[in-house]
Amino acid sequence: MMATPRRISYINTPSFDTNTTTYQIRHSYVSSMLHFLKRPHSLPFVLTIFLLLTWISLRMHHASKFSSSMIQTHLDSTINDDMKANLVRFKAQIPSESGLKVYRHRTSSKIVKDKRGWSLDPLSLASDSGISGGALTCASIHAGEIRPGTLRGNHRHHDCNETLVIWGATTIYRLENSNVPNVGYAEVTIGSDDVIVAASPRGTAHAIKNIDPIRSTFFFGCQDSIISYNASSTDFNVWKDL
Numbered sequence: 278m279m280a281t282p283r284r285i286s287y288i289n290t291p292s293f294d295t296n297t298t299t300y301q302i303r304h305s306y307v308s309s310m311l312h313f314l315k316r317p318h319s320l321p322f323v324l325t326i327f328l329l330l331t332w333i334s335l336r337m338h339h340a341s342k343f344s345s346s347m348i349q350t351h352l353d354s355t356i357n358d359d360m361k362a363n364l365v366r367f368k369a370q371i372p373s374e375s376g377l378k379v380y381r382h383r384t385s386s387k388i389v390k391d392k393r394g395w396s397l398d399p400l401s402l403a404s405d406s407g408i409s410g411g412a413l414t415c416a417s418i419h420a421g422e423i424r425p426g427t428l429r430g431n432h433r434h435h436d437c438n439e440t441l442v443i444w445g446a447t448t449i450y451r452l453e454n455s456n457v458p459n460v461g462y463a464e465v466t467i468g469s470d471d472v473i474v475a476a477s478p479r480g481t482a483h484a485i486k487n488i489d490p491i492r493s494t495f496f497f498g499c500q501d502s503i504i505s506y507n508a509s510s511t512d513f514n515v516w517k518d519l
């Protein structure tokens with residue numbers, strides 16, 4: 278008795294409003310779904326959906342934890358590589374908003390930043406940051422530019438220690454380090470927004486290569502003796518792969 282009027286109203290509905298056909302198909306789908314879910318035999322199905330959602334949420338949680346631990350690992354390895362390359366690094370941007378501990382690590386108040394930009398005393402910054410073996414006084418000073426795709430250094434001075442400041446572009450800095458297995462050098466990439474202060478003790482090869490597509494790398498070098506670029510005091514083209 279009850280089924281008949283309902284059926285009639287259902288059949289009649291399209292003639293009242295032909296635009297709602299899609300809605301009705303969906304509506305009837307939803308109601309048959311609800312009908313199905315009310316039945317006891319839908320329980321495994323509901324449980325499966327529930328388990329699937331739980332699995333997805335756990336996966337997402339795991340993924341976010343995993344990526345933050347990846348970032349931490351990356352930071353730790355950056356600090357580690359910076360130490361092997363005997364340098365300290367900070368962000369040029371103002372304020373220092375990176376929030377990444379690598380850039381605060383071992384740096385000090387010797388870096389002055391204000392709205393004009395940054396400035397620093399490389400020698401006291403190096404000694405305050407535990408970077409040793411560089412020049413402690415400057416008998417000669419070199420400053421210059423390294424254009425995209427070009428290289429400076431790749432040499433080994435036997436008669437001077439050197440303290441370097443490098444910034445301005447994506448740049449590879451390589452320092453000879455016999456403690457690094459196989460290759461015998463430490464290598465870091467300096468970001469275009471990074472400034473590094475590095476020490477290269479006498480008898481240690483170093484190289485600076487600009488790998489930036491557009492920007493120039495700038496450097497400042499302080500040497501504790503007058504560099505002579507003759508063959509007995511400097512080895513040239515130390516690495517062939519640069």
Ligand SMILES: *[C@@H]1O[C@H](CO)[C@@H](O)[C@H](O)[C@H]1NC(C)=O
Nearest residue numbers: 410436437438478479501502
């Ligand atoms: C370079 O550093 C070494 C070791 O710290 C030091 O003995 C030497 O006097 C420094 N200067 C030169 C020009 O070698």
Ligand SMILES: *[C@@H]1O[C@H](CO)[C@@H](O)[C@H](O)[C@H]1NC(C)=O
Nearest residue numbers: 436503504505507508509510
């Ligand atoms: C090479 O440089 C060293 C160190 O400055 C100097 O003592 C030596 O006389 C130079 N040799 C030549 C051939 O110029």
